[in-house]
Amino acid sequence: EAGVAQSPRYKIIEKRQSVAFWCNPISGHATLYWYQQILGQGPKLLIQFQNNGVVDDSQLPKDRFSAERLKGVDSTLKIQPAKLEDSAVYLCASSSRGLSDSYNEQFFGPGTRLTVL
Amino acid sequence: KNQVEQSPQSLIILEGKNCTLQCNYTVSPFSNLRWYKQDTGRGPVSLTIMTFSENTKSNGRYTATLDADTKQSSLHITASQLSDSASYICVVSSGGGSAGKSTFGDGTTLTVKP
Numbered sequence: 001e002a003g004v005a006q007s008p009r010y011k012i013i014e015k016r017q018s019v020a021f022w023c024n025p026i027s028g029h030a031t032l033y034w035y036q037q038i039l040g041q042g043p044k045l046l047i048q049f050q051n052n053g054v055v056d057d058s059q060l061p062k063d064r065f066s067a068e069r070l071k072g073v074d075s076t077l078k079i080q081p082a083k084l085e086d087s088a089v090y091l092c093a094s095s096s097r098g099l100s101d102s103y104n105e106q107f108f109g110p111g112t113r114l115t116v117l
Numbered sequence: 118k119n120q121v122e123q124s125p126q127s128l129i130i131l132e133g134k135n136c137t138l139q140c141n142y143t144v145s146p147f148s149n150l151r152w153y154k155q156d157t158g159r160g161p162v163s164l165t166i167m168t169f170s171e172n173t174k175s176n177g178r179y180t181a182t183l184d185a186d187t188k189q190s191s192l193h194i195t196a197s198q199l200s201d202s203a204s205y206i207c208v209v210s211s212g213g214g215s216a217g218k219s220t221f222g223d224g225t226t227l228t229v230k231p
Contacts, residue, residue: 004160042121042206042221043161056218091160105151106219108160 002026004109006092012115018080021112025074025094031055033106034067034077035091043091049075079114087116119144121209121222129228134197138225140190140207148217152181152192153206155224161206164192197229 005024013019025032030051035043046065048056052072060067064083069075079086093106121142130136142150149168153161165174165181167190174181178201180193194201204224211218 040223040226042223044221045219093160105163105166108162110158110160113158 006109016081020078023075023092029094031095033093037089082116119220121220123222127226138192142209144209148210151208155204202229
């Protein structure tokens with residue numbers, strides 16, 4: 001079974017520029033998550049999708065971050081304009097969690113390391 | 118507010134030695150607790166999952182314990198290997214189904230030296 005795919009793996013941009021990340025979850029996984037992981041910290045949830053609907057985006061800085069999951073499969077996360085403090089690893093995860101599954105195992109992609117100069 | 122605290126923040130041990138990592142949580146209602154291993158430059162990978170009724174679970178040289186009364190968990194690594202060098206993240210989930218939420222700790226960075 002193929003894992004969660006993310007691209008690009010690395011990105012360096014200057015502040016105020018825009019950037020987009022792509023994620024393809026494990027086939028058949030209905031739930032998709034985007035996390036921001038700052039060096040030395042645990043992942044922080046940015047947004048959670050169930051199929052193509054948003055379940056939780058309470059910690060997404062909506063003035064600069066946006067995400068979509070058209071057709072309920074792959075997803076893109078965009079930052080526009082980027083700030084220095086956005087430098088982090090952006091992780092995508094997916095799970096097969098349905099309404100009756102409370103075990104929540106999330107399968108993570110390798111992440112995209114973003115550096116904002 | 119749900120919180121997960123891990124200690125120590127970092128740890129250095131010699132190859133072959135044992136070590137124990139700690140996780141304290143205040144998450145309600147409790148559903149399950151997972152330990153993830155995150156190698157440098159990779160995404161986290163699940164090591165163990167424990168529910169309320171389980172107090173010990175092993176996965177090879179990794180043994181997790183859970184005390185639901187004191188809301189503490191530990192991850193014990195036996196006979197450490199160089200490949201155990203990684204960050205270990207404790208994740209506690211609440212609720213269930215689409216309403217469930219996961220709270221991540223900041224991880225313990227383990228370095229195993231030859």
